[in-house]
Amino acid sequence: MTDSAMPARKTPSPLAHWRDYIIYIGFVAIFVIFAATLGERGFLDPNNLLNIIRQTAIIAVVSVAMTFVLGTAEIDLSVGAVAGLASVATAMGIDHFGIFGGIVCGLGTGAIVGAVNGWLTTGVGIPSFLTTLAMMGIARGVAMWISATAAIPILNKTYSGIFGGGNIGPVPSLLIWMVAFGSVGHVVLRRTTFGRRVLATGGNETSARYSGVDTALIKFRVLMLSSVAASVAGMLYAGRLHSGRFQFGEGDELSVIAAAVLGGTSLFGGAGTVLGSIMGALMIGLINNGLVLMGLEFSQQLIARGAIIIIAVAISQTKKR
Amino acid sequence: MSMSAPDAVRMTNVSKHFDAVRALDGVSLDVRPGEVHALLGENGAGKSTILKILRGVQPPTSGAIEIGGVPLTTYSPEASRAAGVSMAFQEMSLVPTLTVAQNVFLTREIKAGGLIDDKAAIAQTKALFAAMGVAIDPTRKVADIPAGHKQLTEIIKATSQPCRVLVLDEPTTALSQTEVERLFDYVRQLRAIGVAIVYVSHRMDEIFRIADRATILRDGKHIITAPMSELTLDSMIAHIIGRRSRGFSDVKREAATLGETLLETRNLSGEHKPSQVSITLRRGEVVGVAGLLGSGRSSLARLICGVQPIVAGEIRIKGKPVAIAKPRDAIDAGIALVPEDRARQGFVAFHSVESNVGLPNLDRLSKKAWVDRAKLAALAEDSIKRLRIKTDSRKATVKTLSGGNAQKVVIAKWLATEPDVLILDEPTAGIDIGSKSEIVTLIRDLAKSGKAILVLSSELQELLAACDRILVMSEGRIVRDISRHELDDPANPDSLDALQHAESKLNKAMQEARGAPVQ
Numbered sequence: 073m074t075d076s077a078m079p080a081r082k083t084p085s086p087l088a089h090w091r092d093y094i095i096y097i098g099f100v101a102i103f104v105i106f107a108a109t110l111g112e113r114g115f116l117d118p119n120n121l122l123n124i125i126r127q128t129a130i131i132a133v134v135s136v137a138m139t140f141v142l143g144t145a146e147i148d149l150s151v152g153a154v155a156g157l158a159s160v161a162t163a164m165g166i167d168h169f170g171i172f173g174g175i176v177c178g179l180g181t182g183a184i185v186g187a188v189n190g191w192l193t194t195g196v197g198i199p200s201f202l203t204t205l206a207m208m209g210i211a212r213g214v215a216m217w218i219s220a221t222a223a224i225p226i227l228n229k230t231y232s233g234i235f236g237g238g239n240i241g242p243v244p245s246l247l248i249w250m251v252a253f254g255s256v257g258h259v260v261l262r263r264t265t266f267g268r269r270v271l272a273t274g275g276n277e278t279s280a281r282y283s284g285v286d287t288a289l290i291k292f293r294v295l296m297l298s299s300v301a302a303s304v305a306g307m308l309y310a311g312r313l314h315s316g317r318f319q320f321g322e323g324d325e326l327s328v329i330a331a332a333v334l335g336g337t338s339l340f341g342g343a344g345t346v347l348g349s350i351m352g353a354l355m356i357g358l359i360n361n362g363l364v365l366m367g368l369e370f371s372q373q374l375i376a377r378g379a380i381i382i383i384a385v386a387i388s389q390t391k392k393r
Numbered sequence: 394m395s396m397s398a399p400d401a402v403r404m405t406n407v408s409k410h411f412d413a414v415r416a417l418d419g420v421s422l423d424v425r426p427g428e429v430h431a432l433l434g435e436n437g438a439g440k441s442t443i444l445k446i447l448r449g450v451q452p453p454t455s456g457a458i459e460i461g462g463v464p465l466t467t468y469s470p471e472a473s474r475a476a477g478v479s480m481a482f483q484e485m486s487l488v489p490t491l492t493v494a495q496n497v498f499l500t501r502e503i504k505a506g507g508l509i510d511d512k513a514a515i516a517q518t519k520a521l522f523a524a525m526g527v528a529i530d531p532t533r534k535v536a537d538i539p540a541g542h543k544q545l546t547e548i549i550k551a552t553s554q555p556c557r558v559l560v561l562d563e564p565t566t567a568l569s570q571t572e573v574e575r576l577f578d579y580v581r582q583l584r585a586i587g588v589a590i591v592y593v594s595h596r597m598d599e600i601f602r603i604a605d606r607a608t609i610l611r612d613g614k615h616i617i618t619a620p621m622s623e624l625t626l627d628s629m630i631a632h633i634i635g636r637r638s639r640g641f642s643d644v645k646r647e648a649a650t651l652g653e654t655l656l657e658t659r660n661l662s663g664e665h666k667p668s669q670v671s672i673t674l675r676r677g678e679v680v681g682v683a684g685l686l687g688s689g690r691s692s693l694a695r696l697i698c699g700v701q702p703i704v705a706g707e708i709r710i711k712g713k714p715v716a717i718a719k720p721r722d723a724i725d726a727g728i729a730l731v732p733e734d735r736a737r738q739g740f741v742a743f744h745s746v747e748s749n750v751g752l753p754n755l756d757r758l759s760k761k762a763w764v765d766r767a768k769l770a771a772l773a774e775d776s777i778k779r780l781r782i783k784t785d786s787r788k789a790t791v792k793t794l795s796g797g798n799a800q801k802v803v804i805a806k807w808l809a810t811e812p813d814v815l816i817l818d819e820p821t822a823g824i825d826i827g828s829k830s831e832i833v834t835l836i837r838d839l840a841k842s843g844k845a846i847l848v849l850s851s852e853l854q855e856l857l858a859a860c861d862r863i864l865v866m867s868e869g870r871i872v873r874d875i876s877r878h879e880l881d882d883p884a885n886p887d888s889l890d891a892l893q894h895a896e897s898k899l900n901k902a903m904q905e906a907r908g909a910p911v912q
Contacts, residue, residue: 263508272499275490282486284470284500342490
């Protein structure tokens with residue numbers, strides 16, 4: 073007989089939760105290893121470190137939103153294609169209506185795609201995996217069609233400066249975008265009722281509904297959120313590379329999901345942290361950078377990167393048995 | 394008392410029909426502020442329909458409901474909650490990935506400056522548990538706390554906002570004795586401040602201790618409402634069972650011829666339940682296990698079948714000890730389990746009868762990974778004939794079959810593994826009464842053909858019709874071992890009354906078993 077006075081299971085020591093922090097431990101470990109072995113190849117050079125952030129920031133921005141999507145136990149595979157489409161839409165918008173019109177076109181693209189994804193998933197009832205898989209093709213196709221598969225140049229210097237191209241003092245604007253998305257996302261997930269409802273929806277949808285959470289509305293909103301974040305990513309690509317191209321963001325959906333899962337977000341919903349996802353994105357960037365500095369060929373890089381991700385996820389997930 | 398407060402709940406002539414079925418038939422119920430009102434009846438008597446209407450999940454077909462004197466006009470969970478009805482769910486409405494405090498305040502989060510104030514929620518949750526007298530850490534994740542604590546969290550969640558009516562649905566199934574005491578103290582506190590408590594439970598001893606009045610339902614109808622002081626265990630059981638035509642009266646009972654011992658457990662214990670269970674099953678025998686919800690009935694089956702780990706004790710098959718660590722071990726040892734939740738654990742609904750029956754037998758039906766389709770077809774056809782499964786063909790999906798026939802498919806699939814011991818958990822749950830007696834007849838026939846059968850059921854009539862011997866479980870232990878003929882009325886051996894007599898006798902034995910010394 074269990075007695076309430078007697079703890080049925082011992083309170084676990086904080087060390088028992090070390091796996092929850094595996095991403096931070098892993099990040100530090102890999103950083104130290106690279107610093108020791110690649111120090112003289114310029115790994116610790118401030119420019120190299122800032123480069124890692126430049127290459128990672130866009131993935132990190134989308135991974136913030138993906139944390140919310142995965143938190144509700146849904147998925148969004150269309151983010152990469154939406155980024156490409158938004159970059160094209162923004163470039164065309166700037167060409168026709170100027171900088172402000174371009175920003176509206178970019179964000180509008182994300183809002184429209186997100187609303188369609190959300191409606192198909194919650195209204196029609198198609199699983200988000202299929203909805204967004206189909207949307208991935210549609211968005212990429214539309215981007216190729218309206219741009220006639222050509223790059224659309226962006227000549228507006230102000231736009232490029234704000235969206236990822238410039239620096240503020242020594243700080244790249246991409247870093248500011250990443251920090252802004254990360255800190256807002258963190259607070260929203262941890263400290264607002266919306267964030268709490270997101271995790272409740274993914275943790276046990278039935279219980280959440282019994283408790284009065286409108287789970288369909290929550291899912292609609294997170295899909296909306298991820299598409300808008302993807303369109304911001306596309307606008308950042310456009311600003312950084314002074315053009316809109318349908319190829320931007322290709323394959324990013326996988327990097328973004330990998331970043332979130334590395335950061336401890338469950339693919340089955342209900343658990344995840346925004347900070348973890350950002351660390352996951354940075355870790356992927358760190359690994360990429362280190363492997364390049366090691367002088368590995370691209371094929372070897374792919375293999376090494378895959379292996380490291382598998383090891384990290386395996387360590388963080390084995391507790392769930 | 395000139396100015397008495399309005400009733401907390403007043404249901405007048407409430408009916409609920411599902412197509413032709415009358416789940417509730419003109420039921421009137423009044424619950425006063427500051428009373429604990431027990432709602433009693435068998436499964437299907439209409440209790441859960443009343444709860445669903447109170448909660449706003451289902452609107453009644455006809456009739457009127459007032460909460461605190463105000464008529465309920467719309468039926469939705471929000472409207473019920475706004476009217477002051479809180480409910481602690483039996484089916485657990487907690488989100489496992491959130492902490493205890495986060496669950497208690499889910500959708501009503503305490504905020505400071507627009508953001509969630511988890512510290513305040515933790516402090517308030519702690520205070521609520523302190524009022525109940527239990528120490529549960531509000532910062533633990535719900536997935537990590539024991540079942541009893543989950544149940545108490547559920548109750549704290551329901552009472553964390555002011556409520557006029559609190560509905561407790563089987564609130565003690567996962568609780569220890571001490572926890573039950575704490576819960577009762579807490580319920581008394583709520584009663585003292587004028588909360589009306591609707592208390593649903595099968596455990597009569599608890600009802601006698603906590604309830605002020607009781608309402609008994611049977612077949613969707615109101616039977617009696619009376620103060621507890623006017624009720625006895627016998628009279629309550631009589632009201633609950635009633636007099637009605639028995640669905641199982643056509644099942645023939647004859648003395649079983651018993652062979653050697655097939656299954657034996659010695660002091661078998663699981664992690665929580667069961668504990669130190671020793672049973673013996675002989676060839677040709679049907680043994681029933683009766684016990685209230687939470688008695689450890691289903692855990693016993695899961696233990697023997699390798700679904701749950703054995704902590705102590707041993708299982709012997711034909712006198713030889715066998716190690717059962719996983720379901721495959723049990724199947725290899727000749728034990729088959731027909732599980733409780735057919736749709737989830739028993740069959741693949743959108744697969745055919747043939748593929749369902751073949752699933753546990755694929756090794757036997759195939760050569761080098763190639764399934765022998767002729768053998769599989771023969772097995773399916775044979776099963777359909779032997780168990781008289783009503784289906785268009787062996788290719789029809791199980792989804793298209795009635796509950797009784799789907800259950801036969803599950804039994805067929807396990808019979809095809811040629812087990813010595815067949816364990817059936819709630820074999821006729823959710824099956825219409827005609828098919829129920831067919832299944833029970835099938836169980837008797839299988840025993841006669843040389844199997845040893847263990848039936849776990851919450852339906853006493855089914856146990857009485859099927860079994861040669863009935864074990865009564867309580868708190869994870871076997872407390873009584875009653876031979877079926879002991880339950881017969883010697884004066885009146887062969888009539889409808891006899892079955893009724895046996896049922897009240899068994900019912901009483903089960904109620905008395907709670908807290909009884911181990912035999």
